[in-house]
Amino acid sequence: MTLLENTQAFEKRLFEWEGHLIQLEEDLNALGSKFEAQSNYYSAAESNLDQIEMNLQKFESLVTIFEEKSGSNESEAFNQNIQGAKGLSRQIEDYETELKIAQSKLYHDPPENMTNKELTEHLASLFSLYNQLAQKMKRYRYYY
Numbered sequence: 001m002t003l004l005e006n007t008q009a010f011e012k013r014l015f016e017w018e019g020h021l022i023q024l025e026e027d028l029n030a031l032g033s034k035f036e037a038q039s040n041y042y043s044a045a046e047s048n049l050d051q052i053e054m055n056l057q058k059f060e061s062l063v064t065i066f067e068e069k070s071g072s073n074e075s076e077a078f079n080q081n082i083q084g085a086k087g088l089s090r091q092i093e094d095y096e097t098e099l100k101i102a103q104s105k106l107y108h109d110p111p112e113n114m115t116n117k118e119l120t121e122h123l124a125s126l127f128s129l130y131n132q133l134a135q136k137m138k139r140y141r142y143y144y
Helices: 003-069 072-107 116-143
Strands: none
Touching: none
């Protein structure tokens, strides 16, 4: 090989390595973006869990205060109301499952016999149901 051929081969390898380095940099940036998105997701989830824990502690302290102040008849009424609140909580969980299914149908697999308008109306009715259930839960919360 002549000096010119060696130089050209060397330049070719340099360009190939430059391409590899650029690809590695892009891959690292993509991984960094994914990590940041996951970090944000987990931070939000952590914050939600903290909020739930705080609400549970408030509820437990209210139950303790109520039990200390109440007689046996009031405790029975309280227990009935607690059972009602638990029932509403289960209704909300069921609703959330229905909502996820409806959203999935709307965005990923709409039934052929339903128009987008019908699916949108279905989602709107689910949101309305959720709001009604949430209002019932608020009434229980304010009662105690």
